[in-house]
Amino acid sequence: MQVEDFLQHITNSVDYDGQIVRAERLPAREAQFGELSEPLSAPVREMLAQRGIERLYTHQVAAIEAVRRGESVAVVTSTASGKTLCYNIPVIEKLLADPQSRAIYLFPTKALAQDQLRGLENFVDPASGIDLKAGTYDGDTPTSLRRSLRDEGNVILTNPDMLHCGILPNHSRWAHFIERLSFVVVDEIHTYRGIFGSNVANVIRRLRRICQHYDANPIFILASATIGNPAEHAEKLIGKPITLVDNDGAPHGPKSFVLWNPPYLDDSRMARRSPNIEAQRLMTSLIADENVQTITFARARVTAELLYRYVQDALRERDPRLAETIRPYRGGYLPEDRRAIEKLLFEGELMGVTSTNALELGIDIGSLDASLIVGYPGSIASTWQEAGRAGRGSEESLAVLIAHNRPIDQYLMHHPEYFFGQNPERAVIDPENPFILYRHLRCAMQELPLTGRDTELFGENIGGIMEILAEEGQAKEIKGAWYWTGPSAPALDVNLRNADDHNYVIQDITDESQVIGQIDEWGAFSMLHNEAIYLHGGQTYMVEKLDLEQRIAYVRSGDFDYYTVAVDRTDIRLLDVPEEPPVEQPWRISQVGYGPVEVTSLVYMFRKIKFYQQDSIGFGNLDLPAQTLDTMAMWIVPPREALRRIRSYHRDPAEALLGVANALGGVLGLHVICESSDVGTTIDTSNLLSPAIFIYDRYPGGLGFARKCYDLVEEILTATLELIEECPCENGCPSCVGSPLPRFQPSAEDIDSRGQVPDKEAALCLLHDMLEREPYEPPLPPGYAEQAEPAAVPAATDVVAGPALEIKPLPEYVARKIRSQIHDLQQRRRHH
Numbered sequence: 001m002q003v004e005d006f007l008q009h010i011t012n013s014v015d016y017d018g019q020i021v022r023a024e025r026l027p028a029r030e031a032q033f034g035e036l037s038e039p040l041s042a043p044v045r046e047m048l049a050q051r052g053i054e055r056l057y058t059h060q061v062a063a064i065e066a067v068r069r070g071e072s073v074a075v076v077t078s079t080a081s082g083k084t085l086c087y088n089i090p091v092i093e094k095l096l097a098d099p100q101s102r103a104i105y106l107f108p109t110k111a112l113a114q115d116q117l118r119g120l121e122n123f124v125d126p127a128s129g130i131d132l133k134a135g136t137y138d139g140d141t142p143t144s145l146r147r148s149l150r151d152e153g154n155v156i157l158t159n160p161d162m163l164h165c166g167i168l169p170n171h172s173r174w175a176h177f178i179e180r181l182s183f184v185v186v187d188e189i190h191t192y193r194g195i196f197g198s199n200v201a202n203v204i205r206r207l208r209r210i211c212q213h214y215d216a217n218p219i220f221i222l223a224s225a226t227i228g229n230p231a232e233h234a235e236k237l238i239g240k241p242i243t244l245v246d247n248d249g250a251p252h253g254p255k256s257f258v259l260w261n262p263p264y265l266d267d268s269r270m271a272r273r274s275p276n277i278e279a280q281r282l283m284t285s286l287i288a289d290e291n292v293q294t295i296t297f298a299r300a301r302v303t304a305e306l307l308y309r310y311v312q313d314a315l316r317e318r319d320p321r322l323a324e325t326i327r328p329y330r331g332g333y334l335p336e337d338r339r340a341i342e343k344l345l346f347e348g349e350l351m352g353v354t355s356t357n358a359l360e361l362g363i364d365i366g367s368l369d370a371s372l373i374v375g376y377p378g379s380i381a382s383t384w385q386e387a388g389r390a391g392r393g394s395e396e397s398l399a400v401l402i403a404h405n406r407p408i409d410q411y412l413m414h415h416p417e418y419f420f421g422q423n424p425e426r427a428v429i430d431p432e433n434p435f436i437l438y439r440h441l442r443c444a445m446q447e448l449p450l451t452g453r454d455t456e457l458f459g460e461n462i463g464g465i466m467e468i469l470a471e472e473g474q475a476k477e478i479k480g481a482w483y484w485t486g487p488s489a490p491a492l493d494v495n496l497r498n499a500d501d502h503n504y505v506i507q508d509i510t511d512e513s514q515v516i517g518q519i520d521e522w523g524a525f526s527m528l529h530n531e532a533i534y535l536h537g538g539q540t541y542m543v544e545k546l547d548l549e550q551r552i553a554y555v556r557s558g559d560f561d562y563y564t565v566a567v568d569r570t571d572i573r574l575l576d577v578p579e580e581p582p583v584e585q586p587w588r589i590s591q592v593g594y595g596p597v598e599v600t601s602l603v604y605m606f607r608k609i610k611f612y613q614q615d616s617i618g619f620g621n622l623d624l625p626a627q628t629l630d631t632m633a634m635w636i637v638p639p640r641e642a643l644r645r646i647r648s649y650h651r652d653p654a655e656a657l658l659g660v661a662n663a664l665g666g667v668l669g670l671h672v673i674c675e676s677s678d679v680g681t682t683i684d685t686s687n688l689l690s691p692a693i694f695i696y697d698r699y700p701g702g703l704g705f706a707r708k709c710y711d712l713v714e715e716i717l718t719a720t721l722e723l724i725e726e727c728p729c730e731n732g733c734p735s736c737v738g739s740p741l742p743r744f745q746p747s748a749e750d751i752d753s754r755g756q757v758p759d760k761e762a763a764l765c766l767l768h769d770m771l772e773r774e775p776y777e778p779p780l781p782p783g784y785a786e787q788a789e790p791a792a793v794p795a796a797t798d799v800v801a802g803p804a805l806e807i808k809p810l811p812e813y814v815a816r817k818i819r820s821q822i823h824d825l826q827q828r829r830r831h832h
Contacts (some may be wrong), residue, residue, distance in 0.1 A: 003256040003398045006290055016283055017263035022416040024257045026228070028394070031422045032249035034061030036070045038068070041096055041126035044089060050125065053085075058249030060085050066243040072220035073243045074234035076187070079225065079388025081250030084116070087185045087221040087444050094182050095130050096152060103183040104218075105157040110138045112361050113157040113336060116187070122156065138162045142714060150174055158199045161194075163207065165491040171210045179214040188361055189224040190381050192237055194678050195425045195699050199496040201431035202440035205457045206447065208239065213448055225381045227673060233427040239457060253394040255389060256464070257420075261400045261413045270733045270757070272405045276303065279311040279402050286370050287311075287326070287351045288318045294352045295359065296372040297386045299404075301330045302527070302563065306362045307534035308613070319819045326352040329359055337592055339558045360385050369397055374402040376412060379673040403408065407666020410735035411723045419671070427673045428704045432459040435701035439494045441465055445475060445484035446491070452480065482577065491710075503551065504528065508541065521551075521675075526566040528553035529622050532606065533812045535564045548625070562610045562617055570601045571681060572694050574687045575630065584604040587713055588772050591637040594710040599633075599680065599696055602626040632702025634710035635684075635692040636717075642769035643691070649777070650784045651762040653691070659684045659763030662738025666718040668695070668764060672708045721767040724760060732760030 007023060010016055033055040039045070048054070056064070059070060059077050063086035066073045075086045091103045106115040115137045124132045134155035137146060139162065149156060150173060158167070165176055176586060182208070186192075192200045222242065231244040260282075262273040279296055286292040296311075298304040308328035316323040327341050327350055331776025344350045345368075353359070360382060371390035377383050383401065401419075403409035412419050431437070441462055455462060466482050469475035474486030484490070495503075495580075504524040506517040508509070508651025516536055519528065524546065528534060532543040534555055540563070541555035575596040608618040643653040665681040668674065680698050685691045697705045709716060727736035737758040750767050761778030768776035 019260045021259040021261050021413050026255045028254045031250050031251040032058045034058040040573040046124045056393045058247050059245050062245045071243045072221040075225045076230040076246045077248035083223040101182040102177050102180045103155045105185040109189050117157050160203050164203045169491050181216045181218045184218045184220050186222045188221045190227050196497045197429035200434050204238050206444050225385050227427050229426040254396045256398050257402040258400045260400050271731045275402045283311050294370040295368050296354045298373040300537050302791045304328050304330045305358050329353050329355040371399045373401045376409045378669045378675050405734045407663045408669050414726045430704040433701045438465045442490040448484050449481040477684045506553050509554050562608045564606045566603050567605045570682045571600045572684050573598045590770050594634045597633040597813050599629045600626050632698045632706050633694050633696035635694045637690050637692045646762050646765050655759035656762035656766040658736030659758035663720045663723050732757045737763050
């Protein structure tokens with residue numbers, strides 16, 4: 001495509017209003033080749049030559065040399081850089097030297113495993129003498145094929161879920177395969193983060209344990225997109241040292257990368273034009289005017305469906321035939337529907353697709369020319385992955401990042417050099433999280449008895465967990481070994497991808513009752529509550545009933561002109577856990593801490609928003625049970641003097657705290673790879689002697705996100721100040737200080753229909769003090785002629801410490817009764 005001509009066409013259109021913040025032209029890069037110390041075998045050289053590969057890139061050479069030395073490696077290079085050869089060549093060479101050797105390939109999705117199988121089969125020449133017996137082993141594999149792959153296959157392509165619940169629990173049937181296992185390939189390791197990554201790390205430790213049982217010692221070959229801590233993450237994932245290979249030698253064609261910021265709607269500089277509308281116009285123009293095959297990535301399922309509907313409507317007005325050449329793609333669709341869309345894309349039958357990050361990974365969907373990314377994906381690594389879906393080859397391509405009106409998006413719009421510079425993000429996992437670990441120890445015991453040697457794999461907490469499992473009748477110690485005595489198939493109790501095992505089924509009752517998808521409990525409460533509008537396949541559905549006992553959402557299709565957004569409230573409480581006391585220390589003039597907390601979240605209402613608009617057209621109250629979470633949090637306690645100084649300018653310290661918390665939550669993703677659903681922020685005045693900003697992990701027991709924030713508090717708060725200072729708004733907006741303050745009655749005039757936006761000037765005043773910058777003196781609000789003295793009476797946000805309470809223990813029976821009553825109250829609250 002002619003990118004410059006298209007951008008010229010766009011900038012000359014009537015809808016253009018200066019949206020292009022930066023258009024970075026990335027030049028083509030020449031290949032860098034290397035030479036192996038020992039040449040490849042003749043059959044492998046012939047197979048490469050048949051595909052036009054005469055020489056290997058530098059990173060491919062480095063990976064192959066390390067594997068030949070018996071080292072486990074992690075290859076971290078750009079999209080479409082030939083990482084697949086870094087593991088296919090060693091595996092094929094081993095099969096040539098030892099036809100009895102075996103390999104397991106792990107991919108995060110079934111679709112990627114099936115795609116890589118096609119690539120492997122196309123690569124291996126039947127005339128090479130290799131008896132390749134490869135196949136995908138997943139939930140879609142027929143029973144008869146599973147048996148032949150297990151008994152006769154030499155390369156198994158699967159996913160962590162199947163390894164966890166299908167292979168490891170039945171390892172005795174796989175003994176012939178495992179004892180000959182030479183390689184374990186783990187692709188796309190940057191996706192193994194958070195709860196999923198922590199679970200997969202334990203699955204890999206269980207695999208290594210089974211391998212030791214059969215005297216196998218496979219080499220691990222890992223591949224990843226660029227992240228900030230590749231060696232640390234890879235070693236934490238597999239639990240053993242690795243050799244890092246990151247000298248990317250692959251070439252790439254020229255790419256224009258555009259940062260696109262939707263314009264303000266009016267002179268108030270509060271709200272911006274919808275990024276969905278911007279994406280719809282760009283995608284429509286690329287398809288209808290330029291005949292360019294385009295993929296558009298959205299951050300949420302509902303957005304992918306909205307975009308599909310918007311673009312289809314626009315194309316129908318231009319050419320009804322074009323309206324039939326686009327599709328939506330996301331998780332929640334049935335597997336056969338997703339495969340059909342992938343096939344149409346690969347064969348060039350579709351001109352466009354609107355997708356969640358389900359198509360971010362390396363599934364071969366053909367050569368696309370343009371990638372539109374609606375909203376920052378949460379990490380620079382993911383952004384480049386999505387941009388890399390266009391331009392796989394030497395042809396020129398286009399990538400456009402369309403900013404949301406969120407703090408992190410706007411930070412990147414004002415700091416394009418950050419985006420195009422070094423990537424500082426770190427992937428976070430916590431394999432030793434006890435809430436995760438105990439589930440895998442149950443599985444490990446069922447596979448083989450646990451002994452003291454297993455602390456090398458699982459950490460030092462396993463002894464305490466074993467005692468608890470023994471008390472629950474699920475473990476028994478016999479001569480120093482722990483045996484499983486619980487119910488059969490404990491692996492079925494563990495969902496690797498979600499901390500919540502309570503998934504809800506979505507059942508369409510329009511005509512004949514049929515299941516159209518499923519979703520976790522958190523998503524069900526926010527997307528499938530009663531009267532919610534649910535989008536699926538471009539069709540709108542009204543939720544008639546969310547059955548909490550049966551975990552079924554009953555939906556009926558209809559022609560609705562609006563969608564719904566849930567509103568929730570969060571409370572937090574510090575937990576007194578003697579075994580895990582909080583860590584606290586001074587930071588500049590503030591106090592920071594890290595420790596266990598209980599978070600209670602309640603979805604209590606929803607808003608109705610008209611399609612193509614951002615205004616609310618109504619709201620409704622909800623009666624859902626509260627969700628309680630025991631997790632880890634870090635907190636920041638600003639000095640009281642800073643809060644008093646804010647009040648001296650007739651401004652509210654509560655607004656300053658909320659504004660800082662919102663902006664801080666927005667920039668977290670620049671330092672730690674996390675989704676917005678991984679971390680929460682809130683303000684609390686009830687736990688400590690002063691108001692505090694809390695940042696908490698949204699997973700039981702925590703996964704390390706809050707801990708990283710505790711360690712990086714200086715960098716994160718500095719970025720928070722830069723974000724707010726550089727926002728062009730006058731009094732605060734969702735791009736900087738974020739969400740409005742909650743209010744009892746919603747209003748359609750508010751940005752998010754809950755209340756006024758937090759005070760930007762108060763937030764700046766607080767951050768300057770906390771970072772010990774030159775004091776910031778905000779102007780007085782309208783109606784105040786002069787500066788007031790600090791209030792003599794403490795406000796609710798300035799708790800003054802009094803004499804310490806004298807703690808006198810209650811009689812045990814009284815304490816026991818009170819605990820019982822508190823427990824009954826909690827149960828009643830959850831029920832109602």
